[in-house]
Amino acid sequence: MPSLIQKYDVPGPRYTSYPTVPFWDPATFSQTAWLQNLQRAVSATNGPTGLSLYIHLPYCESLCTFCGCNKRITRNHGVEGPYIDAVLAEWMLYCDLLPERPRLAELHLGGGTPSFFSPDQLERLLTGIFERATPIESPDYGWEGHPNNTTRQHLQVLYKFGFRRVSFGVQDYAPVVQKAIHRLQPFENVRQVTNWARQMGYRSISHDIVFGLPFQTPDSITDTFYKTLMLRPDRIAFYSYAHVPWIKGNGQRGFRDEDLPSGEQKRVLYETGRALLEQAGYVEIGIDHFALPHDALYKALQTGTLHRNFMGYTTTQTRVLIGLGTSSIGDVWSAFAQNEKDLDTYLNRVRAGELPLLRGHVLSDEDQFLRRQILNIMCQGETRWTWDSWTEDEWAVLCDRLESFRFDGLIDFNAEGLRVLPEGRPFLRNICMAFDARLAHAQPRTQLFSQTV
Template sequence: MNSLIQKYNVPGPRYTSYPTVPFWDETTFSETVWVRHLQQAFSISNSTTGISLYIHLPYCESLCTFCGCNKRITRNHAVEGPYVDALLTEWNLYCDILPDRPRIAELHLGGGTPSFFSTGQLNRLLTGIFNRATPTESPDYGWEGHPNNTTSEHLQLLYNFGFRRVSFGVQDYTPIVQRAIHRLQPFGNVRQVTGWARQIGYTSISHDLVFGLPFQKPDSIIDTIHKTLTLQPDRIAFYSYAHVPWIEGINGQRGFRDEDLPTGDQKRVLYETGRELLELAGYIEIGMDHFALPHDLLYNAVQMGTLHRNFMGYTTTKTRVLLGLGASSISDVWSAFAQNEKDPNRYMNRVLAGELPLLRGHILDDQDQFLRQQILNIMCQGQTRWPLGSWSKREWETLNNRLKEFWLDGLLDYDVEGLSVRPEGRPFLRNICMAFDERLNYAQPQTRLFSQTV
């Protein structure tokens, strides 16, 4: 395994979309084209599956130096009101151009730190959203809470709006690791908010753990997971730390030295240690970096073949329209992507001037959509099939050469109609998907764009 880790530990996307953002072609994108694609997708799906809505709340009171998210650090809570004003304005701009009242099947509040916002502002935000929308019959609403500032009032308010999922960022309980990543968070706080959520009635509580952090050792993982298991979260996201300090806006990752990080081989030991403990405790591995107990809807989606992956990660809900509100949010209507302004101030200024705050986008051609489906199948199901004749002779020769290497290493089986990833290949899902990524392979980027795949 160590030799394979050394071979395949290369920079690569996490494939929450295809094409990935660095390879979007903006030459065919415009607001007019984006709105047309959105309206077409909405007309197809709203009356049947409904739509998904992601709302980005970017503010945090302190900087966590492992974080790769788009965020703004401030202790000034006066920013809450103007930002909520902008979110509701953007929502109303979209509702005005949609042909019907939206039905929201999936709603997620992400960050940043959603629990940075007061219950009063969150109530105002969600009341404004549902003034112009209707929940579907069985909605899936979730949000991200910080154990240090989530209150029972936060949990109850969001529960009253239909939220039944909540995820708490834990990362690691080891003091030296917490100090390195500037995330000082006692186990007692996590136990308290988990207990509150369960008492209120949340049916899916998730803990986010991270492996590959600075100074992390197998003992750190063992202690963190043992503590986590005493709380029995329904889901556990066991993420690989993505070290990307060169990306604009996340320079906090330079708060520790590269030599403080585990090597690729050491990182894999951390993952295997954690995975074994989780599986012994009854958790089932799902897709990449996720685990769930058998009663959770995420596990049920795997069993039913309905697991989906989008810019929010793995989800049990598949809609044709994912609308992203807020700074840096990305919208997806299958045939087109659009991303908002990343800077919160630029985002608010444009929205409050009556503009859709679009920064960039991409219109997917037929090949994009075909390759996107193959990558989605691999990430969600560990296999994919395609009709005979899907590839030209030259395309197949190229793909065959890429896949043959994985087959020789015992990671997958394939033929002219599809492939299936072996259990030994699960750690290398991102690498396997890269074989299908024509835009990445064509560009052959010479600068660092992605974190390491292992």
């Protein structure tokens, strides 16, 4: 394993989409093209399956120095009302353009820190969303809460609107790690919000834990998981820290590079955590995720309905994802669109009555075919194709890229498909890169992605 880690520890995408955002082609995109693709997808799928909605809530009271998300740091809660106004105005713009009333199958509040917003403001937001939308019969609604500021009222308000899934950011319980990443929160706060959610009737409670943080050791990971397993959340997202200090404003220079574990040390941290989780009855799902057998994420894996999009792994296979709020990304399978990443620009454009689109991409037939292969690998660990899916030259190139993985005992493949072997699970991202034609064509000279290990 150490030699494989050294070999495959390269920068690579997490593949929540294909093509990945850095390789979107602006020549394919326009607001008109986005709306045409959106309207076609809604007409085709809204009735049978409904659609997904992601709302980005970017504010945080303090900066966590491990975080690469789009956020605005402030203690001024006067920003809540104007931002909710803008999100609702954006939603109204979309609803006026859709061919029919949307049916919400999936709804997720992410950030930033959704629990930065008061329960009253979140209630106002969701009241406005559902004035123009109808929930499907068994929806999947989830949100992200900070253990230090999530209140019982937060949980109650969201529960009232049908939210039954919540994730709490834990990261690590070691004081030296918490200090380094500027994320100070005691175990008691996590226990309190977890118990509140469970008592209230939330069906899926998730804890987010990150490995590869500064000063982490196998002992600190072990202690973090012992505490986590005392609470036995239904899901655990066990993420690799994405060290991307070149992204402007992400705050990831709050510690020195030498304070971070190496690739091999990171893998030891992961294997330590994974062993404890598997001993406790959790099942590994795709990359970064574990779930107990009663959880819907595990059941989706077993039935082949697991899906992956910009929200990560989901149990809901909708063809339409609308993103609201600054930096949010929409996805209608045949096209992507991302909102303005600058918060003030986003607010000003929505106030002017515009859809605040920054960029996007309309997928070619080849994009859609490759997207399906990558999605299958990320969700099911295997994929199939027909004998005429590749030209002779394309097949030769693919075989050349895959041969190294086969030689190392990570995959099996033939003219009809590919299967990831158990030894290959740590390298899913690398295997998907073999199918990434746009990455291969671009051959970026600067680092765009975090390390795969």
